[in-house]
Amino acid sequence: MRGPTIYDVASAAGVATSTVSRAFSTPSRVGAATREHVLAVAEQLGYRPNPHARALLSDHHSTVAMVVSDITNPHYFELIRGAEMRAKASEHTLVLVNAEESARIELEQIQRLLPSVDGFVLAASRLPDENLAHLAAQRPVVLVSRELPGLPCALLDHVDGCRQIVQHLDSLGHRHLVYLAGPRSSWMASTRWSALRTAADEAGMRADRVGPFTPKVAQGGLAADAALVTGATAFVAHNDLLAIGVVQRLQQRMVRVPADVSVVGFDDIFAADLCTPRLTTLGGAHADVGRAAVEILLKAAVRGTADGPPVRVVLPTELRLRESTGPVA
Amino acid sequence: MRGPTIYDVASAAGVATSTVSRAFSTPSRVGAATREHVLAVAEQLGYRPNPHARALLSDHHSTVAMVVSDITNPHYFELIRGAEMRAKASEHTLVLVNAEESARIELEQIQRLLPSVDGFVLAASRLPDENLAHLAAQRPVVLVSRELPGLPCALLDHVDGCRQIVQHLDSLGHRHLVYLAGPRSSWMASTRWSALRTAADEAGMRADRVGPFTPKVAQGGLAADAALVTGATAFVAHNDLLAIGVVQRLQQRMVRVPADVSVVGFDDIFAADLCTPRLTTLGGAHADVGRAAVEILLKAAVRGTADGPPVRVVLPTELRLRESTGPVA
DNA sequence: ACAACCAGGGCAAGGGGTTGTCAAAAGTTG
DNA sequence: CAACTTTTGACAACCCCTTGCCCTGGTTGT
Structure with missing residues (x-):
């Protein structure tokens, strides 16, 4: 043709x-x-x-790449959707890349796409800082759910979100929470942990951490067991998937939720509102994050790489109160 | 750069x-x-x-496009995942396109990508037959969840699946089912309906149809109400999303599931196993369908367009028995 | 009436690779 | 050692489009 x-x-x-x-x-x-x-x-x-002929000399491709750490995670659907729509609105093509939770794969794929995209949206990138900096020197990069000084990013306000969680738990009488941590290389995991700890400190609440865990349902059993031994009355799981797995394990072990233990998740995925008990979770407009990320990228791709400090879009979070949290016994 | x-x-x-x-x-x-x-x-x-320079004269792009009718539908996650992985395995890039349930958008996006991809995987395409045929003349096309004589396709065996559903309902004593139909332009919707009807005929069961409905949770209320007036004891919803919405509405109207009415969905999305009651649904290896589709496409892109009859990959389905179906009262 | 301008449009040089053609270098054979 | 066949590598055209530069013919100003 x-x-x-x-x-x-x-x-x-x-x-x-x-x-x-x-x-x-x-x-x-x-x-x-x-x-x-x-x-x-x-x-x-x-x-x-012909876009190729054009790209050849203008180095402009009408294409942006979005790299997600694990496409299996339903939480990314919204993000992808927002990014896709924003890209389409500017007549850009969205290339989707799955890093499969591997920094190596992530880097490989990025290298591959380097000559053919206008920039990258990196969602929950597992790449070390140096790699990110090096990449950003070659193409515009926007981080999602991750921060690095000097690079633009779009994310939900987890610091405030964690405060909401702690306040909520505090008001229910909980004095001891445990964070069921996400992957070691996840920036989000450390951010949540430090925000939770800070908020807990302020509330005079004890905060422990167990993990790290791969944030999938299957890991919930392990996480639940580990969390139980801390004696905490409130479990804050790294995401909804893990939280759902945790709840399942607790039910299996005859621990009642929320009568004996309260469980909180992150992301407010579709299933959080359907499982039993319905999951209390920290939600936010993920689609807007995706949209914002692409928007920043497109702007950065137009004007020269650096002018002014990098944009930093922080969207609000809101705690969706449901049935997995309740007053402490 | x-x-x-x-x-x-x-x-x-x-x-x-x-x-x-x-x-x-x-x-x-x-x-x-x-x-x-x-x-x-x-x-x-x-x-x-440089991929562009190469594409310029070879017209080979190491890129395949996947168009889905609605990226919002969690059912596509698996499909996308399978496609993405298969594409990556062959060092190809996967471009994701959301048609937003609109034939116009679908066609527009396809036109846009025509000069820069090696072929298209069209999932649940809403395009009329003529458009598909015309497109297939220009680039390799593989259909998913749709069939058109002359074009290769990959899909789950819904004919057999519908038979499984009917047999299951029959064995529970149901004598009257109603199909809560999907969008009018959905090939899958008509296929399911005719397969259900045939199977019902064979079982001497009455089969009605209501709809069409947009297969989303929000439409469940409407669908449930319409289905109730048919007096059927078994509701077969076009997909899990719709089924979940239906169940919610039934509970709201104090209709017990499955005591009063049995509900069956399609796709076996993640949430189907988490909602209450857990949803009986027709599942299948969607990731494998995505994988197969890309595989066919890649092969077609290599050798000349036409040699031999188009491939037709049909993967088995299996009815996942859960709690939303039960014996008739 | 003529110089100075300017808008509109053509020429040709890339941009990064691929590939058919051909000559030079190397190896074979008698 | 001449005559011939195989490798190897160089040249240059081509893929499709963009863009700097130049030329033409018409305006404007004095």
Whole structure:
């Protein structure tokens, strides 16, 4: 399949190829009448400029890549959706990459795409700081659920969110929580932990941590057992998937939720509102995060790489109170 | 960002650019020693062939597009995941497109990508047959959850699946089912309906249909109410999302599930196993469907468009028995 | 009436690779 | 050692589009 080229249009319209090109990209450099004629001919021929040829010399691709740490996690759906829609709105293509929780794969894929995208949205990147900095020197990069001084990012306000969680638990009479941590290389995991600890300190509440765990349902059993031995009355799981697994294990062990133990998750995935008991979780507009990330990226790709401090979009979180948390016995 | 080119490699290695090119693409046309030397130099320079330049004349892009009717639907996660992994395994990039349940958007996006991908996987395409045929003439196309004579496709065996559903309901004593239909332009919706009807006929069971409905939770209320007036004892919803919405509405109307009414869904999404009551649903290896679809596409892209009849991969389905179905009162 | 301008449009050089053609170098055979 | 066949590698055209530069013909100013 080879569509009509600029040459076909040019000869059909009786002008030079440069005129056709300009009719599209630099309208001011071409007479109004000529321009219209060219456009009409192009339309009639079904001409579409070849993106590769264009990319070849402009290094502009109308494509952004989004790398997610694990596409299996339903939490990313919203993020992906928001990113996809924003990209489409600007007539950009969204390339989706799954890093499978592996820094190596993540880096490999990024290298592969380096010459053919305008920039990267890295969601919960597992890459070490140096790699990120090096990458950012070559292409615009926007971080999601991760921060690095000097790089723009979009994320939910987990510091405030963790405070909400702690306040909620505090008001229910809990004096001891345990954080069921996410992966070691997850920036989000350390952020949540330190925010929880700070908030707990302020409330005079004890905060322990167990883990790290891979944040999947299957790991919930392990996490639940580990958390139980701390004696905490409130379990804060790294995400909803883990929380759901934890609840299942607790039920299996005849520990009542929330009568004996309260459980809180993060992300407010679709299933959090459907499981039993319905899960109290820290939600936020993930789609907006995806949207914002792509937006920042597109802006960065247009103007020169650096002007002013990097953008930092922080969206609010809200604790969705449901049935998995309750007053301490 | 402009990486080293083939020229840099050539001069660094002291050979012609054509030699470098052939060292990569046509090893047999180059001396073993020369080849190794070139490769070493390239590696050392961090050279990566520019995909655009290559695509420009070979019309081969190492990219496949996957169009889904609605990215919001969790059912697609698995499909996307399978497709993404298969594409990656062949060092191809997966471009994700959301058609937002609109044939117009679907077509627009496809046009946009036409010159830059090797082919399309169309999941639950809402496009009319003519469009599909026309598209297939330009690029390899693989259908998912849809069939069209002449085009390859990958799908789950819903005919058998519907038979399983009917047999299951029959064995529970149900004599009257109603299908809560999906969108009018959905091939899957008509397929399921006709398969259900056939199976019901064979079992001497009455089968009604209501709808069409947009297969989302929010539409469940409407669907449930419509289904109730048919007097059927078994509701077969177009997908799990709709089924979940239906169950919620039934509970709200004090109709007990499954004591008063049995509900069956399709897809076996993650949440189906978590909601209350847990949903009986027709499952299948969706990831494998995605994998198969990309695999077919890749093969089709290599050899000439047409040789032999189009591949048709049908994967088995299995009814996941859970709590939303029970014996008729 | 003529110089100075300017808008509109054409020419041609890339941008990074691939590939058909061809000549030089190397190896074979008698 | 001449005549001939195989490798190897170099040249250059081409893929499609963008863009700097130049040329033309028409305006404007004095």
